[in-house]
Amino acid sequence: MTIRQRAKRTRPERPAETLSKQRVVATALSIIDREGMDAFSMRGLAQALGVYPTAVYWYVANRNALLAEVVAHALRDVVPPEDVAQDLGDWTVWLKDLFGRYRNAVQRHPNLAALMGAQMVSNAGVNPVLVEKILTVLSAAGFKDERLVRAFNSVVAVMTGFVTIEFATAPTEDRDRWAAELKRAIHAVDAREHPVLARNLPRLANRAFIVRWQNGIDVPLDDSFETYIDVAIKGLRQLLPNGRRRVS
Amino acid sequence: MTIRQRAKRTRPERPAETLSKQRVVATALSIIDREGMDAFSMRGLAQALGVYPTAVYWYVANRNALLAEVVAHALRDVVPPEDVAQDLGDWTVWLKDLFGRYRNAVQRHPNLAALMGAQMVSNAGVNPVLVEKILTVLSAAGFKDERLVRAFNSVVAVMTGFVTIEFATAPTEDRDRWAAELKRAIHAVDAREHPVLARNLPRLANRAFIVRWQNGIDVPLDDSFETYIDVAIKGLRQLLPNGRRRVS
């Protein structure tokens, strides 16, 4: 977990401009954004806040609870505001906006990508308004009862699926060596063993999942994301009772 | 990270029936399966193997590298065998089988769910045969060039999306208290603020993402998963050039 070459942390730094949960969460997020998940620690956070490690525990129960709040904070802008064509007859516009907003949030905090996906277990760290909004839009579109549940779960899964892996971060240790080695291995693919891959290599290399050596921060997969969303929306529309109502 | 109440580990246990990378990876996986991600440590692993902590480093470069191998091992059976109706004209059957196999793998190792999704960045820990197979099936279905790349990325994202959050594990600490509190909060939802949620609560409670207090191990979301896959397949089919060729 890359310990050696970090600045030695002795005592508090800043004169502590009064602590608060707000400040604790915001500072934690900024550390994770800058240095990554592996480098984040409760002690490092305390140091950044200018207090003793144990002071943080006045505001959060433990590390996991804090991380849940950090995720919630990072996701605070995902719910589209009221004015997004919610009642304008096209539910697909609202969903596309939602998916895009989630992607933006992860894009801004890629080091949190894995946690953001995982946090969807429960509403512990997620705005309950998000749930109500999705349900409202799907209801208005014509989903109800059991079909509403299934559509809801599909929407949440679609929202997190692509983006979680698009921005998943590689081991922080020796990123450059790791990337170089991977790049080499990919270009050395055996055309006899993997003919389709070899034939399409220039198109796929560093632009397709698994066959990459950089993630969405360096190489965003905008086109594929668009297609993915399109696939989901088209599929959802076919799920509606009366065939495809309200064509976009 | 729940340290206190664990058995004190002093020295090696077993007389070490000769170490090997195989044994290191398999033992690591079994520890993670039994005790969860938080409880896994290099030192605990060494103890279980009956060797000194540093002996493990002869077989793996570091913790992250080991975890990548553990994920690869857990995913070893995801690629459908040759005989699955691959060339029988219906590419959707093969894809559905693939998605089901991935789900089974995660279901067997839920504590690894978050890592499994994240590992799709690169082929470091993933079988390259998987890539070739997906490309082959999609090519045969009619996807080519840029469309092939987009379809491939969509397929991988669909494969991991639902399942990653379905089996995401809650903080290991105080699971029962956490679940009880969540259950209470969900049932106490304000019908004025969240009318659609309140109206559909019996249907959604513990059966919809975010509105859950248990995960897929305790409450599998089979129906929703089926719908989700259906949505993806239907959407993918509409992506094909000549409309819907090869109807299932």
Next chain:
DNA sequence: ACCTGAACACCGTTCAAGT
């Protein structure tokens, strides 16, 4: 080649005290 043994520089968290 494979493992021991000691050491280094960290961790999260608890508990008792201070103000």
Next chain:
DNA sequence: ACCTGAACACCGTTCAAGT
């Protein structure tokens, strides 16, 4: 109510030795 201070029981990883 909010923070200090000391302590406990762990970590991952490096390096020099052993066999």
